Amino acid sequence: MSTVLPLHEPLSRAHDPRHDAPAVHRLGKRLRHQMGRAIADFGMIEAGDKVMVCLSGGKDSYTLLDILLQLQSRAPVAFSITAVNLDQKQPGFPAHVLPDYLASRGVDFHIIEQDTYSVVSRVIPEGKTMCALCSRLRRGALYHHAEQHGFTKIALGHHRDDLVATFFLNMFFHAKLGGMPPKLRSDDGQHVVIRPLAYAAEADIAAYAQARAFPIIPCTLCGSQENLQRKQVQKMLEAWERETPGRIETIARSLGNVSPSQLSDPALFDFRMSGAGAAPAAIDAWLPDAPHAPIDIAMREA
Template identity: 50%
Template structure:
């Protein structure tokens, strides 16, 4: 594409070695950092394996790893590069940033970071910001429409690049916040799937960090001194319901440590027979054998 920026393929072993060395060049040499890094890698690999993100019977997939410039997507890329270097990830990596034309977006930050790593990448410039500001009334949040437009472009880019999966940096806390949002505001028991097929059935959406805690990723990103790009450049973040859910979880965690971990286990332990969803339970057939 004319507006894309491309870098050489970095999926051979020499390039992966170079990327890993560049990635950790300024990392702390401490026991606590090594433990943190090991925990994130272990949880990422656990998720990749637990949710069959790679088909062992298919050719090596190419993954479009979405990079926003936030702590989570940087940590995602770092974990995947690290796992690839260790021989634990049999997938090609193409990092991708979609520049949506938000005011003040520093266009040089991600290309400079990715070029230093030598990771294959594509920068796509699409002014969705103007579309969103035109359609959304002033004072309303842009996030929903912005997300839909971004998703459409990422799917298109994945197809153009021959990628089997669109890889996102959502973590455990994102899934829990989404669960509460849907519970309190959407009227549904729904969260974030670690792996799903898009509506067209031709692309996987993958979330390898789904077992990772946000606080771990925040500490990792700070230790790594990633060049973080703020997520509120559009000015549409104030008063978001998600922030309320995050505060609710923080309050629970402070009063009863371990609540997030317990809630995550609950999302992995669904019991349809204890729910009132008639699409999951044939209530008309639920009668004692000797009735009537």
């Protein structure tokens, strides 16, 4: 059965969410519903889980932590939450912001200190995209921390729009249909990554973060790199959404409604055996430049 992503009601741009209490209430309710639905649909959190919420200081991870804390008290299973931030030693990074915020919320947290900034700056030539290497180093540090402290789930702040953008990135630049699944087991099988905001629209998250006045920390490592492939895709999606409102939601729904027989991957659907009759000939027999087997002499003389 395919998963249907719930529609969202965009917050009116005519109102400042910080001063519109009813709108903020509706928005928070919608985000809680969407996160609860995603957790249930994909079995993200189980009884006794130790959830490591990766907090970067951006709007997405703040919203992830905030909504997950709200759901924790009413969840059908007991689980723990620990916020974890990776201090990458970027110049000018305000190291006090996240600890102060988390302490004020009474949230258990860990700060990992690892100078990935120097590594990335040294290895990547000036002007080149840093995101790939930075992401690998960050992921490695977070996985190691999760293993060392016995966390059973690693929660990331990727949202609906991230899932859609990743789908097009893979299509346009890697020639494959693949995306960013709401729940993923790492390649080594040791870690389970969950994305509880998988059904939430980025516009809603931005409005919620503004209304909640989260102390946002901008990424100065790669924020100035305007020609990134992801930003190209985001601009395309924004243009589509302006032309046809609701298009991103429709695309997001399609990611949970896959028909393998309507695509072209023989590893997913056995096209060669889907017809009637005898087994199909070897693939090489249909290739014009492939060497053919010798013709039987009796057949040649007939």
